[in-house]
Amino acid sequence: MELTGAEITVRCLADEGVEYIFGYPGGAVLHLYDELFKQDRVKHILVRHEQAAVHAADGYARTCHKPGVCLVTSGPGVTNAVTGIATAYMDSIPLVVVTGQVPTHAIGQDAFQEVDTVGITRPCVKHNFLVKDVKDLAVTMKKAFYIATSGRPGPVLVDIPKDVTTARCEYFYPDKVELRSYNPVVKGHSGQIKKALGLLLEAKRPMIYTGGGIVLGDASADLAQLVRALGYPCTNTLMGLGGFPATDPLFMGMLGMHGTYEANMAMQHCDVLLAVGARFDDRVIGNPKHFFQEDRKIIHVDVDPSSISKRVKVDVPIVGDVKEVLGEMNRQLAAGSQKPDAAALKAWWTQIELWKARDCLKYDRTSAIIKPQMVVEKLYEITKGDAFVTSDVGQHQMWAAQFYKFDKPRRWVNSGGLGTMGFGLPAAMGVYLAHPDSQVVCITGEASIQMCIQELSTCKQYRMPIKIVNLNNRYMGMVRQWQEFFHGNRYAESYMDALPDFVKLAESYGHVGMRIEKPEDIEPALKEAFARKDQLVFMDFVTDQTENVFPMVPGGKGLSEMILV
Amino acid sequence: MPLLIPANAPDLPMKHIISLLLENEAGALSRVAGLFSARGYNIESLTVAATEDATLSRMTIVTTGSDDVIEQITKQLNKLVDVVKVVDLSEGEHIERELMLVKVRAAGKDREEMKRMADIFRGRIIDVTDKTYTIELTGTGQKLDAFIEALEEGAVLETVRTGASGIGRGERILRV
Ligand SMILES: Cc1cc2nc3c(=O)[nH]c(=O)nc-3n(C[C@H](O)[C@H](O)[C@H](O)COP(=O)(O)OP(=O)(O)OC[C@H]3O[C@@H](n4cnc5c(N)ncnc54)[C@H](O)[C@@H]3O)c2cc1C
Ligand SMILES: Cc1ncc(C[n+]2csc(CCOP(=O)(O)OP(=O)(O)O)c2C)c(N)n1
Ligand SMILES: [Mg+2]
Numbered sequence: 001m002e003l004t005g006a007e008i009t010v011r012c013l014a015d016e017g018v019e020y021i022f023g024y025p026g027g028a029v030l031h032l033y034d035e036l037f038k039q040d041r042v043k044h045i046l047v048r049h050e051q052a053a054v055h056a057a058d059g060y061a062r063t064c065h066k067p068g069v070c071l072v073t074s075g076p077g078v079t080n081a082v083t084g085i086a087t088a089y090m091d092s093i094p095l096v097v098v099t100g101q102v103p104t105h106a107i108g109q110d111a112f113q114e115v116d117t118v119g120i121t122r123p124c125v126k127h128n129f130l131v132k133d134v135k136d137l138a139v140t141m142k143k144a145f146y147i148a149t150s151g152r153p154g155p156v157l158v159d160i161p162k163d164v165t166t167a168r169c170e171y172f173y174p175d176k177v178e179l180r181s182y183n184p185v186v187k188g189h190s191g192q193i194k195k196a197l198g199l200l201l202e203a204k205r206p207m208i209y210t211g212g213g214i215v216l217g218d219a220s221a222d223l224a225q226l227v228r229a230l231g232y233p234c235t236n237t238l239m240g241l242g243g244f245p246a247t248d249p250l251f252m253g254m255l256g257m258h259g260t261y262e263a264n265m266a267m268q269h270c271d272v273l274l275a276v277g278a279r280f281d282d283r284v285i286g287n288p289k290h291f292f293q294e295d296r297k298i299i300h301v302d303v304d305p306s307s308i309s310k311r312v313k314v315d316v317p318i319v320g321d322v323k324e325v326l327g328e329m330n331r332q333l334a335a336g337s338q339k340p341d342a343a344a345l346k347a348w349w350t351q352i353e354l355w356k357a358r359d360c361l362k363y364d365r366t367s368a369i370i371k372p373q374m375v376v377e378k379l380y381e382i383t384k385g386d387a388f389v390t391s392d393v394g395q396h397q398m399w400a401a402q403f404y405k406f407d408k409p410r411r412w413v414n415s416g417g418l419g420t421m422g423f424g425l426p427a428a429m430g431v432y433l434a435h436p437d438s439q440v441v442c443i444t445g446e447a448s449i450q451m452c453i454q455e456l457s458t459c460k461q462y463r464m465p466i467k468i469v470n471l472n473n474r475y476m477g478m479v480r481q482w483q484e485f486f487h488g489n490r491y492a493e494s495y496m497d498a499l500p501d502f503v504k505l506a507e508s509y510g511h512v513g514m515r516i517e518k519p520e521d522i523e524p525a526l527k528e529a530f531a532r533k534d535q536l537v538f539m540d541f542v543t544d545q546t547e548n549v550f551p552m553v554p555g556g557k558g559l560s561e562m563i564l565v
Numbered sequence: 566m567p568l569l570i571p572a573n574a575p576d577l578p579m580k581h582i583i584s585l586l587l588e589n590e591a592g593a594l595s596r597v598a599g600l601f602s603a604r605g606y607n608i609e610s611l612t613v614a615a616t617e618d619a620t621l622s623r624m625t626i627v628t629t630g631s632d633d634v635i636e637q638i639t640k641q642l643n644k645l646v647d648v649v650k651v652v653d654l655s656e657g658e659h660i661e662r663e664l665m666l667v668k669v670r671a672a673g674k675d676r677e678e679m680k681r682m683a684d685i686f687r688g689r690i691i692d693v694t695d696k697t698y699t700i701e702l703t704g705t706g707q708k709l710d711a712f713i714e715a716l717e718e719g720a721v722l723e724t725v726r727t728g729a730s731g732i733g734r735g736e737r738i739l740r741v
Contacts, residue, residue: 118592119595122592122595122596122599123599123603126646127646130591130592147646179646180649180741181587181588181646181647181648181649182646304644305640305643305644306637306640306641306643306644309633309636309637310637313633
């Protein structure tokens with residue numbers, strides 16, 4: 001039987017096993033919405049802004065093992081979605097974004113709500129398609145899911161003109177597709193792996209640095225096995241947190257611009273570095289020139305060849321999937337007889353302990369004003385370290401990363417690469433739908449939360465009992481901190497004036513609002529909030545306005561040139 | 566004689582000819598061009614046309630960059646989903662050809678001289694008026710440059726060049 005393009009699209013989603021589609025209707029997608037209305041296999045979540053649709057799909061994808069899916073209309077629907085798409089692209093998150101387009105005959109005519117969607121999104125998608133013939137629709141959808149989820153994941157966009165949604169053809173959804181131009185390498189070169197292991201075993205001052213690739217590639221168990229077998233220190237990037245258990249004694253904390261003293265010092269002074277699923281970001285190694293003042297051998301494992309030797313030259317490149325490569329390393333290590341150099345390792349750990357003793361994350365625990373770090377620490381205790389935590393962008397994001405100890409992967413959800421304010425709340429909605437029986441927390445700031453505050457309405461509609469922890473310092477704190485350090489205390493436009501009363505705001509959306517002003521009230525407030533299992537609680541913590549994030553590697557400086565508290 | 570490069574020589578930008586096979590699909594060209602502009606890579610020329618297999622296009626890009634940059638360029642090109650194969654022709658023996666059409670002043674006493682010059686460079690005169698010749702010339706980019714330089718100042722009225730096409734020498738073949 002012949003189906004319409006709209007029917008086909010929805011059937012593809014259902015046959016792909018899509019549970020939720022996050023979207024917002026409009027003229028170009030009316031036929032698609034009509035088909036969504038007629039079925040109940042795919043549930044539609046109506047957001048209040050297209051940016052949030054993409055962030056929600058993104059939060060869903062980051063915490064379960066499926067791609068996120070969204071649907072937006074042509075023109076402004078697409079342009080609103082671009083921030084979300086770019087956010088997912090920078091962090092390699094698998095999404096399929098379906099967009100409506102004006103009818104094929106109107107393309108290029110400056111038609112109503114026409115934008116060149118494929119052109120606008122090209123630099124921030126893994127791939128995109130414009131489907132001009134309904135006969136190509138089902139196979140294109142399959143390609144989109146395949147490309148989004150394989151190799152280095154990323155968002156894929158499918159642009160469907162309105163007339164294609166009404167044209168008809170036979171429906172056939174292939175089980176799999178092959179593309180002659182796209183074949184990601186999975187298995188690492190075993191000779192290279194052997195060489196890498198040889199180097200690692202000879203190391204005197206080894207360091208293991210892992211990133212988002214461990215989380216995306218579901219390789220945290222393999223990583224833990226390797227790190228523990230070797231007894232080497234391990235650090236995670238902001239994107240890699242939870243990839244190695246934060247409470248493990250071999251864990252060094254996060255590294256980078258706001259990483260721990262010990263992680264950054266060990267990174268700078270190691271003689272053999274194993275980098276896995278991490279991309280030597282500028283926020284991670286600081287000034288590359290300074291990084292290379294020390295001599296070290298670098299092994300780099302990544303599924304994307306272009307991540308290797310992009311910012312730093314490496315000695316042993318290994319292209320492959322993290323799980324495959326670490327699995328092979330573990331096998332070779334177990335099969336061989338060579339062991340790490342125990343004496344050298346002991347000396348190295350002694351050095352590391354000295355660095356740790358610097359206690360770089362200390363803060364004033366006796367302050368009469370709420371310290372933001374303490375809120376995160378208490379949150380960690382009360383949720384027993386087992387919550388899903390999303391965050392926005394700014395100081396609060398760094399404190400969340402430093403003080404919430406993630407022992408499991410896919411628990412920490414934040415925008416690292418693009419640093420998108422407004423991400424936290426909609427991402428939490430996606431996380432909640434993926435894990436409706438878990439605690440979902442959004443750590444945010446009074447500036448960030450206002451960028452997608454309208455989603456409180458979506459949360460009400462779908463009864464999402466998210467706990468919002470607003471670290472309200474009445475400043476764009478991260479901006480203020482840079483202005484304090486590097487711009488002579490001139491706080492240009494970083495003060496958040498005329499803030500709403502967040503308690504009343506939450507209430508007006510039908511949620512519970514709380515304001516917490518004293519350190520001794522942190523714990524009772526959190527307890528009360530989490531006791532309200534079925535309600536969204538907006539906790540407005542009035543925090544110290546002057547608090548800064550330490551350590552800090554200033555821009556252009558080397559990793560060991562940290563500003564410490 | 567090969568140039569001797571000292572071991573500690575800085576990684577200098579060099580000219581490279583990169584050849585690709587890509588899916589003959591709308592938008593494939595803009596993905597390649599967009600990649601170069603987005604990442605700040607330099608393009609000296611870019612040519613593209615369908616091949617004997619109508620589903621594939623063949624593209625030749627002439628670019629300059631240090632070894633690190635060229636490595637990234639080939640990796641980034643390979644990463645594009647529409648790109649089927651990439652080779653850096655400059656890594657081995659190859660042939661490079663470019664076509665130029667040049668309209669020159671050819672009046673009075675210049676007329677004979679112009680014809681001689683075209684002959685020396687193995688160009689062909691393909692259009693004639695009382696005052697002008699249009700000359701067709703193929704060769705490496707360097708040869709075409711040399712021709713222009715050899716002409717008297719003011720002789721050139723108009724030039725149009727295709728950009729280089731490249732192919733490996735001998736048995737070196739780029740296909741799916
Ligand atoms: C305000 C702010 C401050 C920041 N400060 C810091 C900081 O102090 N420290 C810090 O670390 N970051 C910081 N960041 C984040 C930073 O900008 C980068 O996003 C982050 O460092 C990148 O993490 P990553 O290297 O793990 O790479 P990701 O972006 O997570 O990339 C993952 C890598 O793994 C590869 N990969 C993916 N899947 C697989 C697989 N299956 N197998 C093999 N490889 C795979 C990918 O190809 C890619 O190279 C900050 C961001 C913001 C907004
Ligand atoms: C969309 C967007 N605009 C601007 C920025 C730049 N920026 C980074 S952090 C920040 C301030 C965030 O303030 P707030 O949410 O209150 O967090 P705080 O730093 O105070 O914890 C700004 C403006 C950004 N990251 N994203
Ligand atoms: Mg703030």
